[in-house]
Amino acid sequence: MLPERLKSLRKEANLTQKEVAEKLGFDQKSYSFWENGKRNPKNVQQIADFFNVSTNYLLGNTDIKSKNLETDLNKTLDTVKSFDGKPITDSDRETIREILKRRQREREQKENK
Structure with a gap:
């Protein structure tokens, strides 16, 4: 990549x-x-x-070019809490990250049509 x-x-x-x-x-x-x-x-x-x-x-770990977007995502995920007020698990962080990356790819595909 x-x-x-x-x-x-x-x-x-x-x-x-x-x-x-x-x-x-x-x-x-x-x-x-x-x-x-x-x-x-x-x-x-x-x-x-x-x-x-x-x-x-x-390195091909994301399709998001922007350093700022990646930084913002990390900062946001650091502050997200679960429903009981505790920090989210690493597994949940990765799930959220994957959902957001998929959504970003969908947006980019729409823009390129």
């Missing part, structure tokens, strides 16, 4: 591999290896920051 996301984000930014590599402080060969899935970068956060996306998006 990472190679596809890197290539897609680079193309959306209208940049070459060399331009991205230079801006990140790497050589073009290293970046090419990442895009081609031959190696994984050790500095995923730096790359996510450069493209202004979350590391979860970059």
Whole structure:
């Protein structure tokens, strides 16, 4: 998933591999290896920051690009309480996260039609 996301984000930014590599402080060969899935970068956060996306998006853990949306979701889930006033379980957090991700994908599909 990472190679596809890197290539897609680079193309959306209208940049070459060399331009991205230079801006990140790497050589073009290293970046090419990442895009081609031959190696994984050790500095995923730096790359996510450069493209202004979350590391979860970059790694394929979510389809939500926005770092802010992911951060907001985490903050919200941290404050959610169950009906008895206790914090929700990790299992419930994941269920809520999956429902929201599915809903986001549905919205994006509607927008792309």
